[in-house]
Amino acid sequence: MLDIQFIRQNADAVKAAIRNKRLDLDLGELLAADKQRRETTTLLEQKRARKNELAALIPKAIKDDRPKLVDEAKQIRTDIEQLEPQLAEVQRRFQDLMLRVPSVPRPEVPIGAGEGDNVEVKRVGEPRKFDFAPKDHVELMTKLGMVEWEAPRKFAGGRSYALVGDGALLEMAVLRLAVDTLIERGMKLVTPPVMVRERAMMGTGYFPIGKDEAYAITADDLFLIGTSEVSLVSMHCDETLEADRLPIKYAGSSLCFRREAGAAGKDTRGLYRVHQFNKIEQVILCVPDEAVAEKLHYELLGNAEAILAELEVPYRVAIACTGEMGLGQTRKHEVESWMPGRNAYSETHSCSSFGEFQARRSNIRVRLSDGALVYPFTLNNTAIASPRILIPLLENHQQSDGSITLPRALVPYMNGRTRLA
RNA sequence: GGAGAGAUGACCGAGUGGUCGAAGGUGCAUGAUUGGAAAUCAUGUGUACCGGCAACGGUACCGAGGGUUCGAAUCCCUCUCUCUCCGCCA
CATH class of the missing domain: 3.30.930.10 (Bira Bifunctional Protein; Domain 2)
Structure with missing residues (x-):
């Protein structure tokens, strides 16, 4: 497996490696999955941050304020429950593709088919x-x-x-x-x-x-x-x-x-x-x-x-x-x-x-x-x-x-x- | 195959619903002290991902996965592994 950061920064070299090693892999698909993975992660983490905030607030809140906070927390949880499977799915796709990315041959390796x-x-x-x-x-x-x-x-x-x-x-x-x-x-x-x-x-x-x-x-x-x-x-x-x-x-x-x-x-x-x-x-x-x-x-x-x-x-x-x-x-x-x-x-x-x-x-x-x-x-x-x-x-x-x-x-x-x- | 016990940070070990990323100890690092060391004292000391030039911020992780809950190391379920005893066996 390669470092995703390396793949992002050296996409052309990795594409060449895929071609030269005669593999069947669409790097664009991986990069798209990576992008989607990061976007979903950011969104989910924002929700979780609010969830944690509320969880800390609730026990300290005065009685009258509690129902409101709990309601919001419930809503947040629903959001999270929707995002989680989405992230898991894109994560799975991402991981599967990552496992198929070849390492890049060293420069002295001859390019050839057989x-x-x-x-x-x-x-x-x-x-x-x-x-x-x-x-x-x-x-x-x-x-x-x-x-x-x-x-x-x-x-x-x-x-x-x-x-x-x-x-x-x-x-x-x-x-x-x-x-x-x-x-x-x-x-x-x-x-x-x-x-x-x-x-x-x-x-x-x-x-x-x-x-x-x-x-x-x-x-x-x-x-x-x-x-x-x-x-x-x-x-x-x-x-x-x-x-x-x-x-x-x-x-x-x-x-x-x-x-x-x-x-x-x-x-x-x-x-x-x-x-x-x-x-x-x-x-x-x-x-x-x-x-x-x-x-x-x-x-x-x-x-x-x-x-x-x-x-x-x-x-x-x-x-x-x-x-x-x-x-x-x-x-x-x-x-x-x-x-x-x-x-x-x-x-x-x-x-x-x-x-x-x-x-x-x-x-x-x-x-x-x-x-x-x-x-x-x-x-x-x-x-x-x-x-x-x-x-x-x-x-x-x-x-x-x-x-x-x-x-x-x-x-x-x-x-x-x-x-x- | 049967019965039981357990899995917490580098290590030991506490922790049965919120103030726990996690007490305490050991180790390690840095500093103070010292002629130097030991001892002592102080401070610090996990990883991954996301965002950021950085400082830093956020999220996750207490064997793994799922569930309950506004909130889980802590409650429930499943699995894996380790140890002990019994059985079988090269």
């Missing part, structure tokens, strides 16, 4: 040249007995899978490697709730737009998170943090759930796009200082890159264009790992800055040392998302016989084994 308009900023490692026909992860894993497809799809539906044997072990190893890397880099490990209230989804910007992307537990009005960022940011909702506590750096470990509502029929083969996955997520809350946030953004990116380096996976980093950004993001870098089976770099990490967007929505504030009360900035980045990460891991390290050579960093986590066969 993936093709993302701009590569760096490339690390060389895609391996195979002297045999490389297999994709589906073939490799199936052959090595690392995954079950059929039974899960029978009893759990499309996009279901079960990692088994070395597949499951490898997932745990990779997750644990990521966790240890982040702990070493000063982040606090958290395993947060995966079922959350609507307010957490609203607070982090995943609702109301995107509500159809989340699984709902209707009996208890809860939702399954699509990323632990939702829980980790919400961990501080309604809090006022002391500035010296910042930055807060979390490594969240959780299952994540996504309906993939808009992606029906897309990437149905294999483990690329699934409804349920494990993710180690990095989240930072910091003081609202662009320079500080800038540094932390690249720190998060660096952490992800360090993990990919340990996994010995070639990757590239691209800055996402406006059309690929989420509602609240002010900047997003995508890390794309080389996947021989797709013969392409594909997204495995997403590093985002939000400015105060999430903090405002989640009602998280910071008390600065000079006493000022402000909204902190939030940032996040994937550390590892599995099973997706298994795709480049297995495909890049495969041998001609279909076995897998494990990167060194993974060996201790795999009980000393150096290859899967």
